[in-house]
Amino acid sequence: MPYDLAGRMALITGATQGLGRAIAEAYIHAGASVAICARDRVSVAEAESQLAVLAGDRSRVISQVADVADQQDVEEFVDRTIHEFGRIDVLVNNAGIYGPLGTIDEIDWSEWARTIEINLLGSVFVCRAVVAHMKQNRSGKIIQLSGGGATNPLPNISAYAASKAAVVRFAETLAEEVREFGIDVNSIAPGALNTRLLDEVLAAGPERVGVSFYERSLAQKQSGGAGFERGAELAVFLASRASDGLTGKLISAVWDPWKDFQRHRHDLQKSDVYTLRRIVPKDRGLTWGVE
Numbered sequence: 001m002p003y004d005l006a007g008r009m010a011l012i013t014g015a016t017q018g019l020g021r022a023i024a025e026a027y028i029h030a031g032a033s034v035a036i037c038a039r040d041r042v043s044v045a046e047a048e049s050q051l052a053v054l055a056g057d058r059s060r061v062i063s064q065v066a067d068v069a070d071q072q073d074v075e076e077f078v079d080r081t082i083h084e085f086g087r088i089d090v091l092v093n094n095a096g097i098y099g100p101l102g103t104i105d106e107i108d109w110s111e112w113a114r115t116i117e118i119n120l121l122g123s124v125f126v127c128r129a130v131v132a133h134m135k136q137n138r139s140g141k142i143i144q145l146s147g148g149g150a151t152n153p154l155p156n157i158s159a160y161a162a163s164k165a166a167v168v169r170f171a172e173t174l175a176e177e178v179r180e181f182g183i184d185v186n187s188i189a190p191g192a193l194n195t196r197l198l199d200e201v202l203a204a205g206p207e208r209v210g211v212s213f214y215e216r217s218l219a220q221k222q223s224g225g226a227g228f229e230r231g232a233e234l235a236v237f238l239a240s241r242a243s244d245g246l247t248g249k250l251i252s253a254v255w256d257p258w259k260d261f262q263r264h265r266h267d268l269q270k271s272d273v274y275t276l277r278r279i280v281p282k283d284r285g286l287t288w289g290v291e
Contacts, residue, residue, distance in 0.1 A: 003240035006031030009085040010239060011078065013037055013068050013126060014095030016047040019145065019190055022228035023092055023235045024051055030236050032090070033059040035081040037066040060085070068095045068122030069114070078129040090141045090239040091130045093123040093167075099159035101204040112159040119163035120170070127174060131183070140183040141239045144171040146250055147189060150276070156209045157201075168250050168276055175248035184247040186238050190231030190254075230254055249274040 010027050014020040015036035024034050028051060036051070038044050048063035055061050062084050066073040081088055099115025100107035127142060134140030149161035150168045168187045175185035198217055206214035231253040237243055238251075242262060251258050251274055261268060268274070281289035 003030060003236045003242050005090075005236065005239055008032040008089040008239065009035070009081070009087055010090035010092065011035045011037075011081050011088050011126075011130065012092040012094060013066075013122070015092075016040065016043040019228050019231050020092070020094035021047060022232040023094065025054060026232040026236050027090075027239065028055045028059055028061070030240070031059060032239070033061065033085060035062045035064070035077070035085065035088075037064050037068075037077050038095070039065065039067050041065050067118075068093075068126055069117040071125050074122075074125045075129050078126070078133075082133060087137060088130055088133055089139070090143070091126060092143045092145070092235060092239075093126055094145045095122055096145060096147075096163075097160075098157060098200055099163075101201065101208045102156055104158050107159075115159035116163050116166075119160065120166045123167050124170060127170075131174075131178060134183050135178065135181045138182045140178075140181075141243070142171070142174070142183065142185040143235055143238050144168065144185070144187040145190065146187040150187070150189065150250065154213070156213065165276070171250075172248045172275055179247060184238070184243060184245065186243075186247060187250040188231060188234055188238070189250060189252045190228075190234075234258055245269060250276065 005027055008031070010032045012020055012024050012027070012034055015024045015034070016038040024036055027034050034051065036044070036047060038047070044063045044065050048061055051061045062081065064077045064080060066077045068074055078088070096119045097115055100111040123144060130140070130142070144167050146168050147160070147164045149157065149164035154161035171185050171187045178185065201209050201214065201217045209217070234251060234253040237258060238246070245265060246261060246268060249268065256274065281287070
């Protein structure tokens with residue numbers, strides 16, 4: 001692991017499986033102590049036990065059952081983490097769901113709204129609870145998990161797409177709010193991962209998610225997907241001092257040259273590279289629409 005997290009205290013949501021679990025393991029390997037949460041009591045207990053074995057005597061692991069969409073759960077988890085660890089250096093907002101699959105006029109509205117609560121409001125709740133603490137310390141790293149929904153339309157998965165685009169814009173906005181306090185806020189696009197979300201898409205079938213998306217998902221399942229390692233390694237980089245000053249960016253774990261970002265620090269700090277923006281005609285070589 002090229003990036004050192006020794007002595008750092010990290011809070012990771014949705015960390016019992018998938019990418020969240022891979023990030024927790026990578027953080028422990030890099031020397032960090034981790035506080036994890038998820039909604040299922042059994043999986044939380046199992047994950048804490050296994051991660052504690054991995055940590056050994058080098059770092060600590062604590063866990064708590066918490067729903068990120070429940071503000072009281074979030075505040076209790078954050079307060080306990082600060083009490084147990086003394087501080088929170090890194091926040092990883094990983095918890096998320098796909099939500100209802102189907103066209104907007106056919107899906108269950110309560111499920112659609114619940115997706116926004118978990119993916120967007122849950123992310124904001126945790127940031128809100130942690131930011132005041134990080135401001136006092138005048139340092140911190142906040143990492144948001146994005147996905148394909150942030151940069152591409154996802155027909156029949158609209159709640160996920162809308163929430164993930166909002167997560168990234170919130171991260172870009174929060175980055176500006178807390179820049180003067182030495183807090184870096186970035187989003188990760190981890191690539192096409194083979195997780196329970198992919199299994200939900202395949203179970204739903206082409207009638208609900210669309211033939212094209214279903215076929216791509218099936219091919220991804222068969223190929224093995226992008227794997228968790230690259231996304232977890234990027235999460236370690238963004239939690240380390242090597243990324244100090246890099247903020248307000250949406251970074252692809254698979255496609256972007258983030259291992260070379262230190263050499264391009266000035267360019268990244270002074271530009272809108274790796275951010276959400278509107279495309280105008282001249283960006284595509286068109287001459288109309290320019291005054």
